Amino acid sequence: MSHTAHIPSHRKPRRSASKLSLRAGVAGGVLSTVAVAGAAGPAQAEPVTETIEMPALNGDLSAGLSSAVAASAEATQQIALDTELQAAEDAAAAKAAKDAKKAKQEAERKAEAERKAEERARAEAQERANRSSERTTLSASGSGSAIGSDEGGSVSAPATGSAAAIIAFARAQVGDAYVMGGTGPNSWDCSGLVQAAYRQAGIDLPRVSGAQSSMGTSVSLDNLQPGDILYWGSRSGSYHVAIYSGGGMFIGAQNPGTGVVERPLDYDPPSGAVRLL
Known part of the structure; x- marks a missing residue:
């Protein structure tokens, strides 16, 4: 026996003829198909049109969204109305305060005028009473006097x-x-x-x-x-x-x-x- 009889050979094992024939047939078919396609000329690219279908909203989701939008609009309108009402109330309060101040000043002015008028009336009444008393006294006496120095320096005799x-x-x-x-x-x-x-x-x-x-x-x-x-x-x-x-x-x-x-x-x-x- 040779010393190398148990040493395995490093050469690839030969494939069987049937496998080689099958692979050759497949390769030949592919090449034939490529050759036919090349002979027919370049292929025209067909545009690809793809329609994406969005999922449809169901009835409950659509109704909920509409309700939310309506509620938001109503809330915004209510805020605007509240702001307008507050502004009107503030303006009315300011006007009422101004009118009240003016009315108070007018009332004080009238009260002061009435007080002064009453004082004048009392003074005039007292003066009339004094004159009336004086007239009564003068009428009862029937005489009066005015003794003094005339402008020329002589002494005036009492009036009689x-x-x-x-x-x-x-x-x-x-x-x-x-x-x-x-x-x-x-x-x-x-x-x-x-x-x-x-x-x-x-x-x-x-x-x-x-x-x-x-x-x-x-x-x-x-x-x-x-x-x-x-x-x-x-x-x-x-x-x-x-x-x-x-x-x-x-x-x-x-x-x-x-x-x-x-x-x-x-x-x-x-x-x-x-x-x-």
Whole structure:
């Protein structure tokens, strides 16, 4: 026996003829198919169109989605309505507060005006009561006096008789209002007061100042006596009259600002005087 008889051979074992024939046939078929396809020319590529069918929503899912969308829209609308309502309420509250403040201020203003009016009314009532008391006293006494120094330096004798009655009446009206055309009892113009005062002495005077100053006898301002009529302007065309009360003083319804006053002659020096007593 050879020493190499048990050493396996490293050569590949030969395949059987049947297997080789089968593989050759298969290879030949493939090559034939490739050859035929090459002879026929390049194949035209057919476009591939594939339709993907989406899964259909079932009825419950679709209804739920619609309900959610509707609920969201309703919630958004409700928020908008609530915001609008709140804005309207805020505006109404601000307007109400402003109106209340204005009404309070108006009420306070009216209350203050009424309080002042009541105070004026009480003061006027007291003043009228005082004048009425003074008039009663003067009427009962029937006389008055005005002793003092005249403008010219002489001493005036006390008013007596008719002059005293005239002066007493005129002095009792001091504080009354001046009203154009006024003839009493609580408001006068200049000639209305002089006319009413002279009536106390039984003397009827014309109504207007120009006619009053044209009566009687003209006298010098240095020789005045209580009861003389003072005038401003010309004697026949005077625009204002008053009564000399003695002691360098006169009583007259001067103007709307002062009313009836008793003032010194130099307060408003007259143009002249006339005497009727």
